[in-house]
Amino acid sequence: MRKFVAHRAKSLITNATAPLLNPHHQSSSSSNYYYTSRLSRFLTSIASDTSMASDKSTPPLTIESLNPKVLKCEYAVRGEIVSLAQKLQQDLQVNPGSHPFEEIIYCNIGNPQSLGQQPITFFREVLALCDHPTILDKSETQGLFSADSIERAWQILDQIPGRATGAYSHSQGIKGLRDTIAAGIEARDGFPADPNDIFLTDGASPAVHMMMQLLIRSENDGIFCPIPQYPLYSASIALHGGTLVPYYLDEATGWGLEISELKKQLEAARQKGITVRALVVINPGNPTGQVLAEENQRDIVEFCKKEGLVLLADEVYQENIYVPEKHFHSFKKVARSMGYGDKDIPLVSFQSVSKGYYGECGKRGGYMEVTGFSPEVREQIYKVASVNLCSNISGQILASLVMSPPKVGDESYESYSAEKDGILQSLARRAKTLEDALNNLEGVTCNKAEGAMYLFPRIVLPNKAIKEAESLKKAPDAYYASRLLNATGIVVVPGSGFGQVPGTWHFRCTILPQEEKIPAIVSQLTEFHKKFMDEFRD
């Protein structure tokens, strides 16, 4: 913070020329004193003439008078199709049998526990004990909780000043928890990690917003995003008034990321006057499910290095890999293994407790690891984090737990491993079953779900269906998704919400419904698709 303080002191002096008029009495000791108020830059100076001329009266609060950036922002995974699903669900509650299905199956969003996935017992034991530490030394607690969860809760409480789990923490999160996370990153990557680089956040979304807020100055600042992309990025860029600069993933090569495409799009953007500031990579991919090869990651690092781009690495699916031939490599590990140190490349890695095998979406925990930024820039990130005081402590604790789960020899280790492996193996089977089922549908091709929680099949829709959608003022994939929902109760998100090569149609479907429901989903989907094609086949 010291440099930031120095910087502020300097700015106070620079501002010495703009004193505020004083509406009230002035103290004898200092009139128009330059450092009177830090707020002076934000205050409108108070005119002594207060005649009642209203130049600019307040417009009525209508949609037209809202911030246009808000109006521009869209978020498909909770958009139109979900509103329709909620309406149908209400119908079913009020009037069972009113639709040709018994329940809504939400495949629109990566929300595992909403579909029946159980939380990891050890994690919840520790959270409960930290929420109510007074039971820690009661004898009944031994019967209810594992010995290592009790031990871990004590460890965590000892890391919290005054054991106060109800206090605001350091703006970056509790130091001891950041130590644990840094150790987890080191163990994962084999390269050092610094707890001072960790910013704990309420899930990954606020971390992404924070970086966009920092980097985007105007619509002339561009952020490179994959297309298809997770709509958090388009939404956040819109809210901060920047420009999304697309690079297209190549569906034909399993959603490959080609450096030639990056080069082409970067030049195109620059020719349009856009300053591209950062490159977003989502690995494993959302909505596309691919896992990048290490070689490919090296090329991306090299590209960012050469072009001076901040690399924003969305690595929230790092634990979700379903094929034995692919492995997760963090971009930081890749960069370090190429010999790039902390000073060589600005890199942010986002992680979340919402994904992985834990799927703790409701806890809103996560972190970003920020490396390669100057101390002055880091202090600005710290300042923005401070304005929201801190992320929630339960989420902070959980973020430390997922980066440091039970180890061999711990009482919980076996049950923990069984829970974890059960979830991941089941997800792999579900992904394969759904992928095969989709590839069996007429006109549908679906790349392998190597990782993450989604399939993103392409549908070649008949012209008749496209015309029908047109007459209803709907995107053809949105029309398909709404027909699917109305027929089966299955909620998927149209590809247009993520971006896709123009003229192609897709949808995103999670692999998260419980395994025993998958066969029924496959047969409903197959039956619907056949009827749909029978209705519209050209």
Add this chain to the structure above:
Amino acid sequence: MRKFVAHRAKSLITNATAPLLNPHHQSSSSSNYYYTSRLSRFLTSIASDTSMASDKSTPPLTIESLNPKVLKCEYAVRGEIVSLAQKLQQDLQVNPGSHPFEEIIYCNIGNPQSLGQQPITFFREVLALCDHPTILDKSETQGLFSADSIERAWQILDQIPGRATGAYSHSQGIKGLRDTIAAGIEARDGFPADPNDIFLTDGASPAVHMMMQLLIRSENDGIFCPIPQYPLYSASIALHGGTLVPYYLDEATGWGLEISELKKQLEAARQKGITVRALVVINPGNPTGQVLAEENQRDIVEFCKKEGLVLLADEVYQENIYVPEKHFHSFKKVARSMGYGDKDIPLVSFQSVSKGYYGECGKRGGYMEVTGFSPEVREQIYKVASVNLCSNISGQILASLVMSPPKVGDESYESYSAEKDGILQSLARRAKTLEDALNNLEGVTCNKAEGAMYLFPRIVLPNKAIKEAESLKKAPDAYYASRLLNATGIVVVPGSGFGQVPGTWHFRCTILPQEEKIPAIVSQLTEFHKKFMDEFRD
């Protein structure tokens, strides 16, 4: 959502004239189809000419190339003085006895549990049970938890779809919890509250940001804020690129809010071309601690109604009132009692679990109650809330608990009441003791702490002290605060962080140190102040 959907459908048609060029193969079925992608508005169109001319290459990531709104933003309660405190704390750890005090006493921020306040047992019991529901029907649990906490946990779990406390909720928060909160508001106000008006948030700060994001279009949009104000407002307005329009509270009348001052400042702002969109009122006041009289609140409502301003009511200290002659009245209750209905005045009330007698800052729970907005505007708020998916579920549960604590007859009622009354009565005593002590200091006057958690005394500093500060490039109140910290370990925030009438000097000090420490704090403060005055007295 339906109107929003209709609006979007219309915007899709309006955008029909701007098709995207297709960088890849085109499907036969639809080239340049107007509804190809919702993202099209954000994508830079892809130029076919990809010659390597770099018009605008990426600038190095320096502080100068960051978003200037971020640079502008300041947040004094975690600013310079806190950095100094953290440094001193480290010194004391490494080298005990290195300073003339044994510990740092953080009076800079309303963070009760960091200073030893204990959480309310019932609330923590319910949170722990909801975190680990599998223990709910174990026999040992009866011995560890109160019967009504077990019953309440069951009730809450039944309100959560699938009892999934680890799932993302509805973007506004779990419906059953919003029902409980609405019922709590009704019981408090005697007027109806609608659960659909409640947006649960991670503390009050994100709710304030959300409203600023919605209302501020440019630096020509102004938000009326009290001076002194809580720096969340100045920070949020800066981050969203608006203008803070000040109205000064009158220190001479106990930080009174005069309508004549509002009128004067509104006209002054309008004459400068500022469109004032909303009025922030903090009641009970932060940092000023006053509780508004109902009559005064009526005048404010009338003023907002007449001038078309959104009333943003920061009511997070609604439970923190320490004088028998003052009572909390929500602005919604006041507006309804004046006969204004939901359609008559746009009003947002912010509430938080961080304050009150509970002080659960680390849980990051809170809500805003949004009334008087059109359905179209409400849908925009919903959309922005959706981009962050939902607030953390523990915080949501806690927000429902503070609005619906144990009642007479519940097993926990007596212990709950004893804990609550103990905390509030002790806070009242601490406020009075500190207020009296401050008023005994030479050149210091301190208004009554009627509510909230702060005192905001005025110090008339000697000219010599002001000159000394000047030579150190410090604001005189910041100089005083740093001297106080270095001498005593007591951390207060200089008034310049909150805004004050130019030429006056203040500091904000919380009333939160534990009661047994107050006498020592008073004597340290008194001794320091005497020495300071002896050193600088003119």
